[in-house]
Amino acid sequence: MIDTTATRYKFKSFAKDVHVLDGWQEFLQACGLNSFENFIALTGEVVDRNSRSVVHRIKLGDPPRIFYLKCHKNYMKRKASAFFRPEPMIYNELENMMHYARAGFDALDPVAWGWQRGKGGGNSFLLIAELTDFTSLQTFFDDDLVMGSVKKRQAISNTLSSGLAAIHDAGLAHEDFFTWHVFIIGSPLSGYKIQPIDLERSEKMGKMIWSSFRIKRKQLDDLASLHLTVPWPLVSFSERMRFFHDYRIKRGISGSGRKILKAVLERAKHRGGRRKFKPYGVAMKLRT
Numbered sequence: 001m002i003d004t005t006a007t008r009y010k011f012k013s014f015a016k017d018v019h020v021l022d023g024w025q026e027f028l029q030a031c032g033l034n035s036f037e038n039f040i041a042l043t044g045e046v047v048d049r050n051s052r053s054v055v056h057r058i059k060l061g062d063p064p065r066i067f068y069l070k071c072h073k074n075y076m077k078r079k080a081s082a083f084f085r086p087e088p089m090i091y092n093e094l095e096n097m098m099h100y101a102r103a104g105f106d107a108l109d110p111v112a113w114g115w116q117r118g119k120g121g122g123n124s125f126l127l128i129a130e131l132t133d134f135t136s137l138q139t140f141f142d143d144d145l146v147m148g149s150v151k152k153r154q155a156i157s158n159t160l161s162s163g164l165a166a167i168h169d170a171g172l173a174h175e176d177f178f179t180w181h182v183f184i185i186g187s188p189l190s191g192y193k194i195q196p197i198d199l200e201r202s203e204k205m206g207k208m209i210w211s212s213f214r215i216k217r218k219q220l221d222d223l224a225s226l227h228l229t230v231p232w233p234l235v236s237f238s239e240r241m242r243f244f245h246d247y248r249i250k251r252g253i254s255g256s257g258r259k260i261l262k263a264v265l266e267r268a269k270h271r272g273g274r275r276k277f278k279p280y281g282v283a284m285k286l287r288t
Helices: 023-028 036-041 089-102 150-169 209-229 237-250 258-271 275-280 282-286
Strands: 011-015 018-022 045-049 051-058 065-073 076-078 085-087 109-115 123-130 182-187 191-196
Touching: 011 023, 011 109, 036 089, 036 109, 036 123, 065 089, 076 089, 076 191, 076 275, 085 089, 085 282, 089 109, 089 123, 150 191, 150 209, 150 237, 209 237, 209 275, 237 258, 275 282
Parallel strands: none
Antiparallel strands: 011 018, 018 109, 045 051, 051 065, 065 123, 076 085, 109 123, 182 191
16 A cells, blocks of 8 residues: 555545545546546546556546546566565556655645556556646746746746755655656745656665665756756756756755766766757757
8 A cells, every 4th residue: 555654645445446535535426437447448638658558638527627547557666665566657656646745745636546457467547636726847938928037037946946956855856857747836926836747757765875876866867857858048057057056055065066067967968869858959059
């Protein structure tokens, strides 16, 4: 079972092979979702797909609300903490949500999840409610009112550096810290807050010595991923350096930070050849 200690989350058994976030039972029943098969049969706009996974954007309820349904087939992971027994990647994502919640990032609502064991691992699903009143960091860069305000730009940068520092201080590495996986809520007056999404590949530092080195490397990748997906020249070199300086101070990293910055830029250059980074302008600049 998922460890929800020190979080706001509480899961309840709902049907055979299905658990729900407490408080959502009546809503799901009203939508006719009473079994594992009901959830798996849901379809909507496909927003992501690969050989083992498909993500649907669906509407449920009256008035309709937006949810994302992630369905996996034989998508398993073996961890030492589970004595290397195969567990669905859905478990991994839920456990990561709990790690982030304990670090102060608990805006996500994992409404329901389930695993039906079978040959090769079996089928599993995760139903997540859409974040309301949040806007992706990527969308902010397309907003002329935000980009035209020095105050708003600085406030968002400060919130982002604080958020990423808190994530890393908690021993977490996101792995896919792209601008479209970072959502923001608030205003310059009330203050901003971030919520990372798509936590499936996130990792938490373990107790072994080697785990510390592994997480630190992956945290460098988080900084590199963010650098590669923040558009150039919309966000200048000086703004990027200010963000890095703030991040370093908030993490209590002494010295000039040149060694870390060099490592981040090397990781960004190494990863920047991927097609998905080219539209943002940074990758090509690093490779020239």
